[in-house]
Amino acid sequence: MGRSFARRCLERVTPYAPGKPIEEVQRELGLSRVIKLASNENPLGPSPKALQAIQRALANLNRYPDSHCFFLVRKLSEAWGLSPEHFLVGNGSDELITLAVRAFLDPGDEVVIAQPTFLIYSIAAEIAGAKIRGVPLKRFRYDLIGMRKAITRRTKLVFIANPDNPTGTYVTQAEVESFMAALPEETIVFFDEAYAEMVDAPDYPECKRYLLEGRPVIVTRTFSKAYGLSGIRVGYGVAPVELMTAMQRVREPFNVNSLAQAAALAALEDREHLEATRRLLREEKPVVYRALEELGLEAVPSAANFILFHVGPRALELVKGLMARGIIVREMTAWNLPEYVRVTIGLPEENRAFIQALREELKR
Ligand SMILES: Cc1ncc(COP(=O)(O)O)c(C=O)c1O
Numbered sequence: 218m219g220r221s222f223a224r225r226c227l228e229r230v231t232p233y234a235p236g237k238p239i240e241e242v243q244r245e246l247g248l249s250r251v252i253k254l255a256s257n258e259n260p261l262g263p264s265p266k267a268l269q270a271i272q273r274a275l276a277n278l279n280r281y282p283d284s285h286c287f288f289l290v291r292k293l294s295e296a297w298g299l300s301p302e303h304f305l306v307g308n309g310s311d312e313l314i315t316l317a318v319r320a321f322l323d324p325g326d327e328v329v330i331a332q333p334t335f336l337i338y339s340i341a342a343e344i345a346g347a348k349i350r351g352v353p354l355k356r357f358r359y360d361l362i363g364m365r366k367a368i369t370r371r372t373k374l375v376f377i378a379n380p381d382n383p384t385g386t387y388v389t390q391a392e393v394e395s396f397m398a399a400l401p402e403e404t405i406v407f408f409d410e411a412y413a414e415m416v417d418a419p420d421y422p423e424c425k426r427y428l429l430e431g432r433p434v435i436v437t438r439t440f441s442k443a444y445g446l447s448g449i450r451v452g453y454g455v456a457p458v459e460l461m462t463a464m465q466r467v468r469e470p471f472n473v474n475s476l477a478q479a480a481a482l483a484a485l486e487d488r489e490h491l492e493a494t495r496r497l498l499r500e501e502k503p504v505v506y507r508a509l510e511e512l513g514l515e516a517v518p519s520a521a522n523f524i525l526f527h528v529g530p531r532a533l534e535l536v537k538g539l540m541a542r543g544i545i546v547r548e549m550t551a552w553n554l555p556e557y558v559r560v561t562i563g564l565p566e567e568n569r570a571f572i573q574a575l576r577e578e579l580k581r
Contacts, residue, residue, distance in 0.1 A: 224346075226324075226343055226344065226345075226346040227343075227344065229343050230340055230343045230344060231340070231551070232340075233336055233337065233340060234551055235256075236253070236255045236256060236545060236547070239251050239253050239545070242540065242543075242545060243543075246540070246541060246543065248543040250543055251543045251544075251545065252543060252544050252545065252563060252567045252570055252571065253545045253561075254544065254545060254546050254560050254561040254562075254563050254567065254571060255545045255546055255547045255559075255560075255561065256447070256547070256561065257382065257412075257442060257521070257522055257523045257561045258441070258442070258445070258447050258561065259442060259443065259444070259445035259447075259494055259522070260497070260561075260562070260563040260564045260567060261445060261490070261493055261494055261497060261564070262445055263444070263445040263446050263449075263480070263484070264444065264445060264446075264483065264484045264487040264490035264491075265487075265490070266483040266484065266486060266487040266490070267444070267445075267446060267479075267480040267481075267483045267484040267487065268480075269483065270479040270480055270482065270483035271449075271476050271479060271480050273479065274475050274476050274478075274479035274480075275476070277475060278475065278476075280475070281471055281475075282471050282473060282474050282475035282477075282478060283475070283478065284470050284471055286306040286473055286478050288478070288482055289306055289453075289478050289481050289482045289485075290304045290306065292482055292485055292486075293453060293455075293485075296485070297425065297455060299425075299428060299429075299455065302458045302461060303428065303455050303456060303457070303458060303461060304453055304454070304455055304461070305453060305454045305456075305461055305464050305465060305468070306451065306452070306453045306472075306473045306478070306481075307451070307452050307453060307454065307468075307472060307473065308450045308451070308452075308472050308473055308474075308477075309439060309441060309447075309450040309451065309452045310409065310411055310437040310438065310439035310441070310452025310453070310454070311337055311452070312450075312452070312468075312472060313435070313437045313452060313453070313454040313464075314337050314338060314341050314376075314407070314409070314437070315337075315341050316454075316464045316467055316468055317374065317405070317407055317435055317454075317464060318341040318342055318344070318345045318347070318374070319345065319467040320460075320463040320464045320466065320467045321373050321374055321405055321460075321463065322342065322345045322346075322347045322373055322374060323373075324345065324346030324347065325346065325347070325348060325371075326345075326347050326348065326371060326372075326373045326374075327347065327348045327349075327350055327369060327371045327372040327373065328342045328347045328348070328349050328350070328372070328373065328374045328375070328376070329350045329352060329364050329367045329368055329372055329374070329375040329376070330342065330349055330350070330351055330352070330375075330376050331351070331352055331353075331354055331359050331360070331364065331376070331377075331378070331381070332351040332352060332353050332354065332553075333354070333383070333552040333553055333554060334354075334359075334376070334378050334381055334382070335376075335378045335381070335382045335383075335409065335411075336551060336552070338376040338378075339351075342374075347373075347374075348371075350367045350372070352364045352367050354381075354384065357384040357386050357517045357525070358381075358384070358386045358388070359377060359378075359379075359381060359386070359388050361377075361388055361392050361393070361395070361396040362395075362396075364377075364396070365396055365399075365400075368400065368401065368404055369401075370401055370403065372401065372403075372404050373403065373404065373405060374404070374405050374406075374407055375404060375405070375406050375407065376407045376409060377393075377406060377407065377408050377409065378409045378411070379393075379408055379409065379410055379413075379421075379422070380412045380413075380415075380416060380519070380520040380521040382411070382412070382521070382523070383523070383525050383547070383549060383552055383554070383557075383559045384517050384519070384525050385412075385517060385518070385519025385520055385521040385523055385524060385525060386517060386518065386519065386520065387416060387418065387421055387520040388422070389418075389420040389421070389422065390420050390421070390422040390423070391420065392422075393422040393424070394422075397427060397432065402433075404433070405433045405434065405435060405460065406427075406432075406433070406434045406435070407434075407435045407437070408422075408424045408434060408435070408436045408437070409437050410424070410436055410437060410438050411437070411438070411439045411441070411442055411452075412442055412443070412520070412521035412522065413438060414438075414442070414443035414444075414491060414494075414495070415442065415443050415494070415495065415498055415520070415521055415522050416520045416521070417495070417498075417499065417520070418520055421520070424436045425455075428455060428456070428457065431457055432457070433456075433457065433460060434456065434457075435454050435455070435456040435460060435464075436454065436455045436456070437452060437453065437454045437455075438452060438453055438455075439451075439452035439453075440452060440477075440480070440481045440484055442521075442522065443491055443494050443495075443522075444481070444484040444485075444490075444491065445484075445490070445494070446477075446480055446481065446484060449474075449476060449477045449480050449481075450473075450474075450477055451473055451477040451478070451480065451481045497562070497564075497565075498522055498562055500565075501562050501563075501564075501565060501568050502519070502522075502524070502562055504565075504568055504569075504572075505524055505560065505562060505568055505571075505572070506524065508572040508575070508576075509524070509526050512575065512576065512579060514526045514527060514528060515527040522561060522562050523559055523560060523561045523562065524559070524560055524562070525549070525554075525557055525558070525559045526557065526558055526559075526560070527556055527557055528556060528557065528558050529556050530555075530556060532548065532549070532555060532556050532557060532558050533548050533550070533555065535558065535575075535578055535579070536548040536558060538574075538578040538581065539571070539574050539575065539578060542574045542577075542578070544570060544571050544574050546558050546559065546560045546561075546571070547559040547560070
């Protein structure tokens with residue numbers, strides 16, 4: 218076909234490049250074991266309670282899921298102390314990003330996005346034909362002062378990943394407070410808190426206060442990370458009712474499948490699994506940091522379950538070398554950080570295997 222049928226704004230969209238399935242890497246390389254430390258997943262697996270809930274829900278797969286995720290929303294509403302109308306559950310928290318863009322951005326509207334950060338914000342904004350104002354990170358941290366300066370009266374949305382991916386850094390309560398102090402009325406702030414449950418920092422902001430004040434903010438959380446349910450796709454957003462009403466209008470009626478709803482509800486009740494996840498990070502993150510330091514690799518301080526570290530011009534080669542040894546980590550060219558690598562904290566033995574392989578690869 219000689220002509221393009223696609224909307225013109227799609228020419229600017231670089232599709233998200235996910236990693237290969239573990240089984241495929243294993244088959245290609247002829248390895249008996251592959252360790253995946255590339256997608257910030259929970260190495261402990263899903264909560265056993267979530268698995269049992271999925272088993273129970275299987276028998277009802279002939280029925281459509283509950284469109285409003287009644288039981289899950291009721292539970293979230295109790296946990297947050299906000300009425301159910303403040304919540305919207307999505308097919309992963311990714312969907313909340315897409316829904317916000319669909320609900321609030323007209324072509325030509327401006328969006329402020331850090332550079333680099335989680336890739337889906339700019340992909341979604343480009344698809345909507347919005348104008349992106351990129352604000353560079355400062356020493357791998359969000360520059361909220363710079364982002365505030367980039368906001369104009371045409372800015373409808375600002376995305377803040379807190380903690381950020383791929384850096385793992387977070388913005389503090391004080392920084393967020395100054396940022397929020399003087400925003401134009403028409404600007405919505407989207408706090409993406411995908412890794413919030415893993416953060417161990419007293420100055421990590423509590424954004425619920427802005428919801429209670431009725432400010433135009435959207436806070437998102439996910440079951441993909443701390444709760445170990447990436448594969449089933451479920452996350453949620455909390456926002457003032459007026460914003461939620463618009464987002465509800467643009468979603469598909471059955472956007473969250475019934476297994477996901479059951480799993481998320483059970484996972485919320487499994488405090489033990491969440492605590493085990495937090496414990497693993499407390500114990501293992503320092504082990505990986507120490508090893509990187511010993512190897513002379515500079516690493517960014519992370520509040521999440523992954524670490525971004527500097528390798529140099531050989532980064533891509535290193536990623537390939539690790540892959541050949543059955544260890545998958547993330548190369549960073551899509552983020553324009555070609556000299557860096559991101560590694561997810563795994564189980565103790567996985568981290569040791571990573572460190573050992575890294576040591577050997579660096580000697581080559
Ligand atoms: C910052 C951030 N936000 C959102 C997501 C999306 O998570 P999900 O759609 O699985 O909830 C991720 C996943 O990697 C992320 O790193």
